[in-house]
Amino acid sequence: MNVTLRVWRQPGPSAAGKFVEYQARDISAEMSFLEMLDVVNEELTAKGEQPIAFDHDCREGICGMCGLMISGVAHGPMKATTTCQLHMRSFTDGDTITVEPWRASAFPVLRDLCVDRSSLDRIVQAGGYVSVSTGNAPDGNAIPIAKPDADAAMDAAACIGCGACVAACPNGSASLFTAAKISHLGYLPQGQPERYRRALKMVAQMDLEHFGGCTLFGECQAACPKEISIDTIARMNRDYLYGSVFEREESRSAGGAG
Amino acid sequence: MELKSNIPGGPIAEKWDKHKFEMKLVNPANKRKYHVLVVGSGLAGASAAATMSELGYNVSCYCFQDSPRRAHSIAAQGGINAAKNYQNDGDSIQRLFYDTVKGGDFRAREANVYRLAQISVNIIDQCVAQGVPFAREYGGLLANRSFGGAQVSRTFYARGQTGQQLLLGAYQALEKEIAKGGVTMYPRTEMLDLIVVDGRARGIVTRNLVTGKIETHLGDAVVLATGGYGNVFYLSTNAKGSNTTAIWRAYKRGAAFGNPCYTQIHPTCIPQSGDYQSKLTLMSESLRNDGRVWVPKQAGDTRAPHEIPEAERDYYLERKYPSYGNLSPRDIASRAAKEACDSGRGVGPGGLGVYLDFRDAINRLGRDKIEERYGNLFQMYERITDEDPYKVPMRIYPAVHYTMGGLWVDYNLMSTIPGLHVLGEANFSDHGANRLGASALMQGLADGYFVIPYTIGNYLAGQKLEPVSKDHPEVRAVEREVEERTRRLLGIKGKRSVQSFHRELGKVMWEYCGMARNAQGLQEALARIPALREEFWENLNVPGSGEELNQSLEQAGRVADFLELGELMCRDALHREESCGGHFRTEHQTEDGEAKRDDEHFTYVAAWEYAGEGKTPILNKESLEFENVHLATRSYK
Ligand SMILES: Cc1cc2nc3c(=O)[nH]c(=O)nc-3n(C[C@H](O)[C@H](O)[C@H](O)COP(=O)(O)OP(=O)(O)OC[C@H]3O[C@@H](n4cnc5c(N)ncnc54)[C@H](O)[C@@H]3O)c2cc1C
Ligand code: FES
Numbered sequence: 001m002n003v004t005l006r007v008w009r010q011p012g013p014s015a016a017g018k019f020v021e022y023q024a025r026d027i028s029a030e031m032s033f034l035e036m037l038d039v040v041n042e043e044l045t046a047k048g049e050q051p052i053a054f055d056h057d058c059r060e061g062i063c064g065m066c067g068l069m070i071s072g073v074a075h076g077p078m079k080a081t082t083t084c085q086l087h088m089r090s091f092t093d094g095d096t097i098t099v100e101p102w103r104a105s106a107f108p109v110l111r112d113l114c115v116d117r118s119s120l121d122r123i124v125q126a127g128g129y130v131s132v133s134t135g136n137a138p139d140g141n142a143i144p145i146a147k148p149d150a151d152a153a154m155d156a157a158a159c160i161g162c163g164a165c166v167a168a169c170p171n172g173s174a175s176l177f178t179a180a181k182i183s184h185l186g187y188l189p190q191g192q193p194e195r196y197r198r199a200l201k202m203v204a205q206m207d208l209e210h211f212g213g214c215t216l217f218g219e220c221q222a223a224c225p226k227e228i229s230i231d232t233i234a235r236m237n238r239d240y241l242y243g244s245v246f247e248r249e250e251s252r253s254a255g256g257a258g
Numbered sequence: 259m260e261l262k263s264n265i266p267g268g269p270i271a272e273k274w275d276k277h278k279f280e281m282k283l284v285n286p287a288n289k290r291k292y293h294v295l296v297v298g299s300g301l302a303g304a305s306a307a308a309t310m311s312e313l314g315y316n317v318s319c320y321c322f323q324d325s326p327r328r329a330h331s332i333a334a335q336g337g338i339n340a341a342k343n344y345q346n347d348g349d350s351i352q353r354l355f356y357d358t359v360k361g362g363d364f365r366a367r368e369a370n371v372y373r374l375a376q377i378s379v380n381i382i383d384q385c386v387a388q389g390v391p392f393a394r395e396y397g398g399l400l401a402n403r404s405f406g407g408a409q410v411s412r413t414f415y416a417r418g419q420t421g422q423q424l425l426l427g428a429y430q431a432l433e434k435e436i437a438k439g440g441v442t443m444y445p446r447t448e449m450l451d452l453i454v455v456d457g458r459a460r461g462i463v464t465r466n467l468v469t470g471k472i473e474t475h476l477g478d479a480v481v482l483a484t485g486g487y488g489n490v491f492y493l494s495t496n497a498k499g500s501n502t503t504a505i506w507r508a509y510k511r512g513a514a515f516g517n518p519c520y521t522q523i524h525p526t527c528i529p530q531s532g533d534y535q536s537k538l539t540l541m542s543e544s545l546r547n548d549g550r551v552w553v554p555k556q557a558g559d560t561r562a563p564h565e566i567p568e569a570e571r572d573y574y575l576e577r578k579y580p581s582y583g584n585l586s587p588r589d590i591a592s593r594a595a596k597e598a599c600d601s602g603r604g605v606g607p608g609g610l611g612v613y614l615d616f617r618d619a620i621n622r623l624g625r626d627k628i629e630e631r632y633g634n635l636f637q638m639y640e641r642i643t644d645e646d647p648y649k650v651p652m653r654i655y656p657a658v659h660y661t662m663g664g665l666w667v668d669y670n671l672m673s674t675i676p677g678l679h680v681l682g683e684a685n686f687s688d689h690g691a692n693r694l695g696a697s698a699l700m701q702g703l704a705d706g707y708f709v710i711p712y713t714i715g716n717y718l719a720g721q722k723l724e725p726v727s728k729d730h731p732e733v734r735a736v737e738r739e740v741e742e743r744t745r746r747l748l749g750i751k752g753k754r755s756v757q758s759f760h761r762e763l764g765k766v767m768w769e770y771c772g773m774a775r776n777a778q779g780l781q782e783a784l785a786r787i788p789a790l791r792e793e794f795w796e797n798l799n800v801p802g803s804g805e806e807l808n809q810s811l812e813q814a815g816r817v818a819d820f821l822e823l824g825e826l827m828c829r830d831a832l833h834r835e836e837s838c839g840g841h842f843r844t845e846h847q848t849e850d851g852e853a854k855r856d857d858e859h860f861t862y863v864a865a866w867e868y869a870g871e872g873k874t875p876i877l878n879k880e881s882l883e884f885e886n887v888h889l890a891t892r893s894y895k
Binding site for chain 2: 153
């Protein structure tokens with residue numbers, strides 16, 4: 001098949017960008033979307049032009065590195081699918097496809113289709129973990145975890161941190177990403193001691209990073225390649241509220257024995 | 259070069275405890291003064307960086323992806339082994355040790371493997387404490403499944419996303435330490451060379467992949483946890499960015515390379531569908547718990563699978579290896595698939611495929627159960643092939659998956675360059691000539707959480723390290739070499755793309771150094787690879803400049819190193835005149851086509867030493883002693 005691409009080209013973070021049109025010819029339906037871009041890039045290279053920069057690594061839908069706005073839809077037309085797993089059979093001969101980077105104020109463009117998502121890492125730094133150091137953990141079976149809880153934790157933990165939720169949200173909110181981590185740990189007994197503090201800190205960081213607020217549009221859930229449920233956001237809000245009311249101030253006195 | 263394995267004395271079960279007691283310690287107040295550079299943020303690197311920071315060391319960590327959470331470990335599907343014996347099916351540290359030594363076809367170091375089996379139980383505990391959502395039974399206890407090469411159920415898993423969940427556990431521990439200020443993280447940063455001063459590893463030279471800036475980072479010790487080099491074959495199950503650059507540069511600075519030819523070809527991958535293909539996708543080995551592998555009995559049978567009656571199917575693994583059946587180890591299952599296809603009984607386009615059939619399991623357990631166990635894998639398969647594996651059997655074919663070879667390390671995980679430590683898939687240590695399923699995750703985390711945090715202290719406490727400045731002539735020299743190399747790659751301005759060279763190299767490697775090897779083919783490859791390398795340096799085309807985000811340049815550097823590594827792999831494969839594990843030399847096989855080892859001449863680790871540009875590398879040997887597992891012919895019949 002042949003398709004026309006309108007691709008966002010931007011030479012660097014502070015440079016101006018624009019759409020450039022390319023023809024992708026003799027594309028097989030079995031190709032993945034990124035393999036189609038590989039073909040276009042090979043042609044550009046042969047002509048001595050700069051290939052289109054786009055992020056990717058695993059190419060099997062798990063690392064979260066890829067992510068393109070394909071004709072206005074995060075990760076393209078197929079439900080529950082990352083860009084790298086999208087195949088050209090989802091398109092028809094003669095289609096014009098617009099390809100853009102994630103657009104969000106918290107994700108500055110680095111070049112062409114690559115953006116800086118380090119803000120997501122900083123949300124995790126704010127509290128997206130259980131504070132245990134290596135060594136001395138109790139036996140793995142010491143605390144039984146009801147299967148439904150383990151399953152619910154796993155559903156939320158499936159997030160790949162790609163940022164599609166942010167890109168799809170009209171407000172550019174990272175609520176689904178943040179809520180997924182809060183829910184994953186919040187369902188497990190190991191996550192309880194820091195549960196409310198975690199919610200307070202991660203939400204505060206999200207605000208600091210210039211992500212927008214959540215007004216429950218629900219676009220995030222529709223765009224999520226791992227189908228993380230928007231219910232996690234309700235959980236996050238509950239934990240946040242509970243934390244703001246009941247979480248104790250941290251004690252300032254340090255030890256001093258001996 | 260002298261290879262000192264530094265294996266502690268005493269009975270095997272007591273070595274590690276004894277060694278832990280005997281190792282030197284760094285006083286807690288002094289740890290902060292030591293700066294450790296960890297390259298890699300996969301299971302091995304992230305766990306090492308986080309744990310060393312918890313102990314008080316000042317750590318810097320590097321990865322080429324935009325976040326440490328995206329390291330290739332994220333893609334591991336099936337599970338992680340541990341000798342917990344929760345199933346009460348007779349597992350023990352001794353048995354995991356035995357299975358791993360045997361699975362590796364008696365080409366691994368016993369003491370390391372024993373330690374790995376011992377530590378395996380702590381890993382599960384640690385991960386549970388971090389909140390890794392392992393699969394559970396209704397009673398709330400941890401669930402297990404079986405993997406190849408084992409007759410017990412010792413594999414822990416989180417659906418089909420075990421690597422993801424383990425890595426997120428390690429990543430979160432790393433982020434916790436970054437927040438505390440113990441670790442400085444450098445994402446989108448690629449190590450391009452190693453700095454050795456006065457014979458010790460003291461730093462690295464990196465390229466910032468966004469700005470293109472070449473930078474020097476100095477410290478007291480360097481830890482490489484940069485993963486495997488399977489992408490030398492171009493098509494593999496590895497992520498696109500997986501590369502050999504870090505360990506290859508270290509090799510050229512004096513670190514011996516152990517067993518480069520030991521490659522694992524995984525039996526269950528989705529067959530290639532066209533020339534444009536950029537990577538191959540693994541279908542987890544765990545599928546062989548319930549899927550049955552078969553081909554038609556008759557060569558050239560083109561009927562649809564459901565039209566082939568039971569009596570005309572050959573469940574060849576069950577037939578040839580009745581005690582392990584579909585769970586035979588990977589090297590054996592891959593070769594059997596190749597044999598079936600070579601005899602004209604392969605299925606699908608080009609006859610390069612065999613069936614992995616879930617019909618019987620679905621009839622026995624119901625679709626729901628199968629969906630619960632493998633739902634995401636089935637979905638992934640359907641995405642790629644447009645076929646529904648609940649209805650038609652999967653088609654699978656072997657693909658390059660893992661490299662057992664890597665930088666040679668001693669018992670302390672230190673290479674032949676003092677101060678340079680190597681963890682995870684990047685080292686050669688624990689899997690011999692074949693790795694068992696679910697053992698790479700175990701090894702990465704064992705190295706990072708439980709071994710290096712001890713052994714690094716022993717190294718640092720035993721040295722008097724003078725401060726090194728960025729103006730040190732050796733530092734400046736390495737920096738200049740890196741800059742020069744980048745300039746050279748950009749300056750060729752030839753006609754061919756990096757990708758085309760990589761593809762061609764991959765074809766040569768797969769053809770001559772893949773599932774079956776022989777002297778003639780390897781010699782052919784040894785003639786073709788240098789010629790291709792020469793063309794690369796004359797006719798490569800890398801658009802753009804070095805002072806910007808330039809993905810072609812990144813790839814070019816990696817492929818340049820693969821073009822050198824490929825040659826060493828073929829050389830190693832040629833010299834090893836025996837078959838063992840994943841290394842199958844067609845000249846050395848038994849009458850029924852099984853691998854034939856030559857213990858008298860080859861019970862050693864081949865540790866190759868760089869001898870300089872254009873010179874033949876030097877072969878050093880670490881001989882392997884088997885005192886606890888009896889050297890025997892490996893049989894899964
Ligand atoms: C598809 C797939 C499925 C698998 N499933 C299983 C399984 O079920 N069970 C199992 O036990 N094993 C499995 N394995 C094997 C296992 O996943 C890997 O061996 C293991 O995760 C490797 O971990 P690592 O930490 O050594 O390296 P990686 O996770 O590959 O990490 C390498 C790190 O090094 C960094 N890096 C590399 N080069 C450079 C450089 N030059 N400069 C800076 N940084 C660099 C990368 O950015 C990355 O952070 C699987 C492998 C694949 C490919
Ligand atoms: S490239 Fe890893 S999720 Fe797409």
